[in-house]
Amino acid sequence: MSYIAPVKDMLFAIEHLAQIEQVAQIPGFEDANLDTAQAVLEECAKFNEGVVAPLNWESDKNPSSFQAGVVTTAAGFKDAFRQYAEGGWQGLQHPADFGGQGLPKTIGAACIEMSNSASLSFALCPLLTDGAIEALLTAGSDALKATYLEKLVSGQWTGTMNLTEPQAGSDLALVRTRAEPQPDGTYKVFGTKIFITYGEHDMAENIVHLVLARVQGAPEGVKGISLFVVPKFLVNADGTLGARNDAHCVSIEHKLGIKASPTAVLQFGDHGGAVGYLVGEENRGLEYMFIMMNAARYAVGVQGIAIAERAYQQAVQYARDRVQSRPVDGSVAGSAAIIHHPDVRRMLMTMRAYTEGCRAMATTAAAAYDAAHHHPDAQVRKDNATFYEFMVPLVKGYSTEMSLEVTSLGVQVHGGMGFIEETGAAQHYRDAKILTIYEGTTAIQANDLVGRKTARDGGQSARAIAAQIEKTEGELTASATPAALAVAKRLQAARQAFLDVVGFVAGSAKADPNAVYAGSVPYLMLTGNLVAGWQMARALLVAQELLHKGQDEAFMRAKIATAQFYAEHILVKTGSLRDSIVEGAASVTALALDAF
């Protein structure tokens, strides 16, 4: 159950798909070249393989626990987080001004994948801290930045996102937590927040809660929500910790998975009011929260890739070791390792192709993020921002949905042993299930893709991506190898299916919203499938070229084989999704409500 970071595949994506050398031409990223990427990834692999990964199984068995307001995290977590902080990993992508290393997301995303492969539960703490840092960087006052950022970036303190309340999950309009303005400019916060990941723990000196609440008299709905910093301990003017704030953990949840990460119910203001500090302006909380959410959504997509990679590695190991039955082709006399059986190969290839495809998609999206935020040319920034925004729901939605299938196959490869908790495969299956839910369910991602990313511009961004894919098809056809032609055939059909659906979505979103939203998740799945398949096609072209140059033959051949498998076994699914979306919308809502 060990984990070996797939550094080679990550660097392939960083170098050839995300084109790190172009990222390194952006002012501020001059040092972020391939050598840097390699050095950082190797160091990161060492840390996560050696320190974090060994904690994963035991911390599921003996997870974080709660007693009298205090959460004790799983054995080893506190020490691992200390090492994480000391290694500078929390600050990897954050500005040097606040003690970070200022590396591009193109490199940082690979590190996030590694820590999540090592332990999803552990990695959630820095993941949420990243979100808090993003929100403060974007909207926090200089005073808030000065007080909190350096400590968060160093990993001395951690951050949380407090959105959900019992009646307000996907629907933040229903948030009831209230904030009362005080004469000194602070607020007193009152309310209950649930599902707060690392809402209480013992791994850091202070916890910086970012809390959505309504100021008295604010408009109803999402336009009346503000964002507050509510620290666990108040911070003195000299930066030392002051009084305990009135924000208390009253319980943690008993969950299906990610058990080692404490999921807290937080009670604000039961003893007079929790002191809160407004972030940015009143009633713009949702806007700021979306900054955190977007960062977190991308990261949750990477979690999907991470857990898929871990499940894949474990399944391969088992398939090599487990001897059972004769191969159908008679190639081995007597019983053979099950990796010789075609269906086991099909399962492993499916796991591998999904994982590599989504990694390629996420890495490419990361490079767009870097250009969108840092490129000197405004048009380049805008184009990349559009592309990245389109990618976020795909990275989040598709990579997490595929992780359910991959972790399920991971159990299946193990047969009966997979159902036994001691084997560890079942843990990945349990852990993955949260990924399609938190930071916005797949349906919420799909609504975003349909509404803000497709219908709003009449399908223009979507069609721009289709045009890029068509270019790749041309390159495949020109290359004319059997593998390239096989992939081109499937890619073309998938793109055509995509264009049909984009026409339907853009054309009918206003006139017949029920029909379009009935196909929203299938549309997300089709598009994620296509984009990941497209990136695998690009990878195939690069691999063919490098193979021709004699570079790393085994790796390049494997990439080509995996890309062709992706096209012939995953990309092919887009056709039926198209039919369901475009021709089957009415039957989704045809059943009378009382007939269910």
Place this chain on the structure above:
Amino acid sequence: MSYIAPVKDMLFAIEHLAQIEQVAQIPGFEDANLDTAQAVLEECAKFNEGVVAPLNWESDKNPSSFQAGVVTTAAGFKDAFRQYAEGGWQGLQHPADFGGQGLPKTIGAACIEMSNSASLSFALCPLLTDGAIEALLTAGSDALKATYLEKLVSGQWTGTMNLTEPQAGSDLALVRTRAEPQPDGTYKVFGTKIFITYGEHDMAENIVHLVLARVQGAPEGVKGISLFVVPKFLVNADGTLGARNDAHCVSIEHKLGIKASPTAVLQFGDHGGAVGYLVGEENRGLEYMFIMMNAARYAVGVQGIAIAERAYQQAVQYARDRVQSRPVDGSVAGSAAIIHHPDVRRMLMTMRAYTEGCRAMATTAAAAYDAAHHHPDAQVRKDNATFYEFMVPLVKGYSTEMSLEVTSLGVQVHGGMGFIEETGAAQHYRDAKILTIYEGTTAIQANDLVGRKTARDGGQSARAIAAQIEKTEGELTASATPAALAVAKRLQAARQAFLDVVGFVAGSAKADPNAVYAGSVPYLMLTGNLVAGWQMARALLVAQELLHKGQDEAFMRAKIATAQFYAEHILVKTGSLRDSIVEGAASVTALALDAF
């Protein structure tokens, strides 16, 4: 988290798809008419809803436990099983000669579904006892029958299947447990068996283990395996219990799901040898075991339907209760119950359509079983046997694979609450995962479908089914309603895809086994999908006709809507499966073994 047995849908399938009145014309089944079915199902519903279903969640939280060789089952199980036995449920399908009720499988299958919806863990005990009864009925000597059958049929004793050993799972050729003949005609059995469901428990006076073992000097491989009865307590000549046999539980497993069902490691013969009685002839054990297996495989398929139904009901309930967000069509001002959201409807419809489709398939298969075993006409028996044999891997493989998707959607409908164990949705997700593994993994079912059921007769049975489907298409086209035409279109395409694959499988199984077996599971999924969709199409035709007659309008409209949804959202998937199987075989095994 209550459960209401879907008696109406079951009776619809029993009456109109399985055509119970034809079953009732078979000698011995004269009383098994629709009225009987209804009476039995209503009584069965009452028992399972009232007695078993309430135990399900608590028994997962506080499952069966093991201490010093003794298994204490979950609270309430012992009493519930006593009531189960007293109600005569164990004997429902078994011969009156041994105290059973001799009802057809067409009725019995619905009862098995109900008890598994109520509690998968609980229902496993009678499920395995059924298998033991089948094996003894078929191959047991009169003495064995006299000693064991009545007690098993009455539920006074229970049965187990002892196949798996640490090195022998799917590959029974590797079984090492050995049996030494004794002068008195008995055997002494020595060995270790794992994964023995209800291998030890406190719900019955005796446990009748059916054990695969090798007699000394037997041929190697599966041709040297014999089947033995090894009771927990030896049975005196007068039927009373004698000495404790040398078969002991040494531990039970810590599992992902079905936690309340004890999964035992059994040690035979550590204290001198466990007394075993040969079933049938030496070295024919595998053949007899397949009788148990086939019965159990069908039943496990029904378990998939059962857990899907339970997950569906729970998701519907939540979707009605949970208020969150405004509908996209503006039909409700303010936040609405989430069942108003198109994607929630899509998820619920998917769950419903899969469940009803697989129930229709299983019920139809059950009628074929009854005819195959009891019809006076030899040709009718033969045709039905062929049909039933073809159905077994589909009922087992497809219904369980779909249950993974359905229970996953069940969690998803609940959003964040689904991930909290207290909600109960996660339990179904965990419980279902064993179903694609035990009694032969999906790949094992697929091998059966490819090898014994398709390639062996050159695709003849498969094509006979396609011809029946074509007839249904004709009826749909003749009916000419929009729903019927929509279904006909998808059914025809799916049948064509099936025929392409059958041609490929039958044509290449010998020449290129790797290529064919690379697509074995996709072939099973395609075929299960098609057959369930076909049954939904038949259901639509019946529903249209009854609607026309004014019968139960709400039910008939719901059936038509569900059938059309099935066709447009599930049946459509067959096209991509066809492409993967027929055109994508090479890429499954293209990756070099050491490149994984």
